[in-house]
Amino acid sequence: MTKEMSCRLRDRANRVIPGGMWGHQRAAAVPSEFPQFFDSGHGARLRDVDGNEYIDFMCAWGPMILGHQSPVVEEAAARQAARGICLNGPTEHTVELAELVVDTIDHADWALFQKNGSDAMTGCVTIARAGSGKRKILVARGAYHGAVPWCSPSLVGITSEDRAHILYFEWNDTDSLAAAVAEAGDDLAAIIVSAFRHDLNRAMEMPTPAFSQAARTACDKAGAALIVDDVRAGFRLDLGGSWNLMGIQPDLSAWSKAIANGHPLAMITGTERFRDAAQNVFITGSFWYGGAPMAAAIATLRELHRLDAPELMRAAGQRLRDGLDEQAARHGFELVQTGPPAMPLIQFLGDDASASLGEQFCNEALRRGVYMHHQHNMFLSTAHNFAEIDTALEATEGAFAEMARGRQRDA
């Protein structure tokens, strides 16, 4: 595995980009064995700038739900791109996409489009406040809902007023939720929930029926909005919305990542009750009406329907999960595999706080051509067919074997 080009780019980046790279790609957060710069992708395969190829279980941290370079999506995007990137207003794709979304997503009576997941989440909060006339927003402690002041995981450069009306509860804890609702009093605007708990470096947790029902009931009582943040999980579990799994419909929902198979797009969907509020708030951006990402989203949603994509990804994810469990046991490791199979997290039982065993495993898998993450949930795509899963499992077999040898050497 050569790293020459990647190292050279790291040096150059360090001079002109603070810290070498920012956000979730910041240089300091990239494990030293991992490539930092990429060249291309195709299907489930990813290539770094040094020409190393990997079976990719991150899918660009979510977006590539049909795999890299889906022909139907790229053709649709290119067709509009050849006509105009940004015009003086929307194209017909905006309307066609909104219609398709309203047909696809159970609670959706309307849609609005943005560029970032953070845009969609901030928009949901603004619409919830406009529609309810209230201010308090309840959020699960530790949940990631974006990288803007009211919800960023970092407090650097943030003021306390940015979160003046944010109250926290513990995920899946109905008592804690009830306490936060009580604290909001008659000022409850919204309860925000993720599709499931997918916080960094801890076991994933699906919502319990009691918790999801309590959230819905509390919003109904208060005239508040139940907001499902489907930015990360959207379209991988249920095309109609992730809380369909719980039999619960939100009032507002935020989407991004996978909606256009990597083309920059985000979306807010909502019910009739919040239509006027959505009309009255002012949210906009220079590139929000661009047609190519919307054409890409139309092609993506149609392809997801055609493939019954959630079931494909579930089956592939389950095959990966079963294979890893069998390998781990055979080599004397016990895994904690959590999350829906299409968005798996692999942890080692008894690992330390920085997931050292997990990192070691990912490093060994990387050397053998498989790109995984040890602390963040991973993502499958419809390009992860059984053949790719089985090839990946050959690599992880080697990774477990090497870890077992290392343990023997150390013993």
Place this chain on the structure above:
Amino acid sequence: MTKEMSCRLRDRANRVIPGGMWGHQRAAAVPSEFPQFFDSGHGARLRDVDGNEYIDFMCAWGPMILGHQSPVVEEAAARQAARGICLNGPTEHTVELAELVVDTIDHADWALFQKNGSDAMTGCVTIARAGSGKRKILVARGAYHGAVPWCSPSLVGITSEDRAHILYFEWNDTDSLAAAVAEAGDDLAAIIVSAFRHDLNRAMEMPTPAFSQAARTACDKAGAALIVDDVRAGFRLDLGGSWNLMGIQPDLSAWSKAIANGHPLAMITGTERFRDAAQNVFITGSFWYGGAPMAAAIATLRELHRLDAPELMRAAGQRLRDGLDEQAARHGFELVQTGPPAMPLIQFLGDDASASLGEQFCNEALRRGVYMHHQHNMFLSTAHNFAEIDTALEATEGAFAEMARGRQRDA
């Protein structure tokens, strides 16, 4: 001028998009004569969904600085799009673009990239607070800096805490600025200024030397950041930064719109003094590392350099301005033309508060194949050569003549 398709799309949009469209494209804000949906663009020409073609003086509200479908930009974007839309990390374009930006923009020692102008402005504020350890942000009253809670022109769904640390001053008024600085006391984090005053429906105003120097001095005294919001004007006045015209360098600057000729990209640039702060804040997005818009930006900046684009646009804008003044005078109207010639605003002396004469003029120009705006500054591109300007002037001659005839009829 047929409008059948546009009307049909309006009806469909009304069902699935609150109010028919959102933000600065909201259906209610589109003059009734104007098309709402667009098909394509080429150079300085724009085509609506009914096949009507216009010489376009809005450039998609700024982005299309090289005109629609610039071949060098589209080729560069398509080349990367064919390799990967979103990969697991940045491409080499990120580094190459940051290097080019540091070479191009006078104050820039580093760059960070986002998707929206609002992302860049919010990032500048966060970095200024992180770097200064202070909280107060000074903003010119009425200036547009984005559509997120701390700066949105609308208060619907916004809480007072969202603006707890925002203080306002009057543009070009050094006394008012000094008062706001005094009010901030020892808690001044930043002063935000636009490239020039380009508020909706009022005469544009360049910064005065006294005002721009006072802003710079106040920031230096307080250890605060002078932030130039170059989102709207960036690259049209001076490739090195718009306040180069004033001989003043900012500490931080926000860019978007024209940086990649319509491809979704935004940027923060800054000086060494704020490098650590920029490294320490957490700002990120799912699509922020995508290579195609960065490849487009590299091609755009190189082409802007090659063409000496600001001078081209200035000369074309001046030719338009001179022609309009001559036509208006000949037909008995007096225009107030303000702003730099590359970003002109046309107002009618003695017009009413809703710019009815301006709207009438734009409607008549539209019927004759010229797309202008009566309240928002317009934008020229390098595709607006003298031949296009002269063709546009033939249309505006007809518009003034029709208005003069109307006035005679009414008299």
